[in-house]
Amino acid sequence: MSVVTRFAPSPTGFLHIGGARTALFSYLYAKRFGGKFLLRIEDTDRERSTQEAVDAIFEGMAWLGLKSDFDEVYQTQRFDRYKEVVEQMMAAGHAYYCYASKEELDAMRTEQMARKEKPRYDGRWRPETGKTLPPPPAGVQPVVRFKNPLEGQVVLKDLIKGEIVFDNKELDDLIIARGDGTPTYNFCVVVDDWDMGITHVIRGDDHVNNTPRQINILKALGAQVPQYAHVSMILGADGAKLSKRHGALGVTEYRAMGFLPEALLNYLVRLGWSHGDQELFTREEMIEKFDFDHVSASPARFDMEKAYWVNHQYLKSADPAVVVPEFDWHLRRIGVDPAAGPDLAAVIEQQRERCRTLVEMAEKSRFLYAELDAYNEKDAAKHLTADGATVLDELAAQLEALPAWTAAALHEAVNGFAAGKGLGLGKVAQPIRVAVVGMAISPPIDQTLFLLGRERTLARLRAAVAHVRGA
RNA sequence: GCUCCUAUCGUCUAGAGGCCUAGGACGGAGCCCUCUCAAGGCUUAAACCCCGGUUCGAAUCCGGGUAGGAGCGCCA
Missing domain, CATH: 3.40.50.620 (HUPs)
Known part of the structure; x- marks a missing residue:
């Protein structure tokens, strides 16, 4: 099967x-x-x-x-079927009407609790040979209860928890249809699983205690009992x-x-x-x-x-193309127009090893799609200095003259510039970064400038120079 | 209260009697690499809930505690 x-x-x-x-x-x-x-x-x-x-x-x-x-199946669309099975069970003597009121039941439960017993229906309306039932009270819509076996045990061979044995003595006669005729959960589940040929019931382990009753109903119906796997929470x-x-x-x-x-x-x-x-x-x-x-x-x-770690692993190894739609969704979500900047897949490729989530990636990529509104104060104080401005000023002129705006050309230009000045790359890259990104965090500087594009890069470099000198 | 379930590093877990001086992963600490942030590499701290029993031998089997949890509805 x-x-x-x-x-x-x-x-x-x-x-x-x-x-x-x-x-x-x-x-x-x-x-x-x-x-x-x-x-x-x-x-x-x-x-x-x-x-x-x-x-x-x-x-x-x-x-x-x-x-x-x-x-998808909706249980509310199957009421006729449940009703039919309830009738079938009544006819077969597997179920009976119970006229006990809710108040009566509540009283029974509190009494049992007071006696330190497990609260359960006492079977007062359960038909038994040689037992005379009270006359049904007038005007009460009875519920239908399942006649659970009194003796024996139910053995549940759970795929996760192993064998669990329940004494039928512990189980009471649960309601399968309410006073208004609608079926209850434990009953619908059973009928559905049976009708739909469910072979493996996989559900939360808060259902373990319902399982023996469901198995008993299934048996009464002559249905095949499925396998169960109760997953912990x-x-x-x-x-x-x-x-x-x-x-x-x-x-x-x-x-x-x-x-x-x-x-x-x-x-x-x-x-x-x-x-x-x-x-x-x-x-x-x-x-x-x-x-x-x-x-x-x-x-x-x-x-x-x-x-987050798992997510990062996926971000790092996934085909950028499959990440694009989600990245697009996140950019829009923070009010960034994905069309106002570089190709998303290219950005993903550069950002993914430094972002654990797409939220982070969107935030860190915002500078590529929208104008800067402010510099990070600390980063600016550290890198946008008078010396930094000199570097940016001179570099801007060189970059403007660059014949092709490629990552390789930019790499050469920036590194060459630093070497020519006898400066460490950090002395050059960091001021650039703060100038174009707004803060001291971004992909490698050549990639950053490449993605940003010539126009934006030059404009931001000059704006930073003006910012330092004008202030 | 009663019934049922669960119990290995902080967390997710490996482990089905000897392979365990208990392995991996996340996170932590340290080092290396480095233009930032990361990524990567290396090193490191960190656990079998307790008590009995079975056995030559127990994290693993059994019993009892203890501690968590679930259920006990005319809710699902």
Whole structure:
């Protein structure tokens, strides 16, 4: 049987980093075995599900390049099917109506807690041979509960956590349909996974405790039980759980921070999974090598420093052409017109080894596309001195006479000038840098001037001279 | 409270009884290179939660602690 996995987020917020990793693992596992990957939107909670969240999830998945092999499934569009299965279970005696009110249930729970017991439904409406049920109260819309086995155990062979055994005694009769007839999560998941032929359920480990109940429902339905892989959660850098209030960011936030999607994926795949000592994987390698034997069962912290390092590795080695669109996006984002300066790929090539993110790259490249508005004070004080101005003044004249504005010619001109004056290159390059960049940081000076172009270079050199002398 | 899960450098991890004087990577420190910032090279500090047991031998297996975490909804 070919592998079918699914990623099933509920649209109550953006696609966060933990969800993205779960999606990645699901995607990778399916691809590894030539199977299919499905995106399913679990929107049965109509109160909290929003279209914005659905859009955010799609956007995040698209940016990461995690494509579903089928049309997205919405649970809200499958209510008829759930209803049908509920009826089927009622008919087969696997489910029953429960008329207990919420107040009644609450009271029951607090009582149990007071007795230091695990709160659970006590089965008061559960039909049993020889048991007489109270008459249904009038005007109450009953919920439907699943009749969980009373005896025995459920053995879950988790691909990540190993064998986990649950006693049916610990499980209560969960609600599968609400008073208003709508199905609940645990039930929809089961029906969907069954109908869609999901072979491997890969999800967060906050679902482990739901799994035995789901397995019991599956068995009652006579369905094949899929394999499970419960992935541990991702913690913040401080070890605390990630939440909206505490460091949880949407995947698209990482785009805004200057990450390349492939780099984020690479960082994520190594968070919990390993393949010996290898740190960097192409997407093909991830697909080829991913397996659950090497997925850690313990939670991992998100380390921004390492994520930046991975991103930098990608920036340094990627084909500049694939970085261009993202770089373009970042330049525009900071109000820079990418058309007002040198070719983006050429700039990427010069900047990438000194930038860990695209945000940094955009900021450091701004001088190539927009006029300088000020000099960095410290750098100017150090390099735009009277001596510096003399250097710039004389150099400008020489550069103006340059027949061809190439990096090689500029290299020769600047080095030759310094040698002729008996100056170290630093004495010449630094004043130039501050004059044309606005600060003492940029790619090699010949490359910097080449990218900047003749007009801008000469104008800025002279402006700097005027700045020093005029002030 | 009950059930379940987890536990190797600061962080991500390698490690499936001897290959471990515990390896790699990020980050840190130092040195080299150097027109700036980087990149690169080299060196270095840094960990098996604790206690028992099994075994000739345990980071690895078992038990018990301890510490974290998850779940216990007519939420997903």
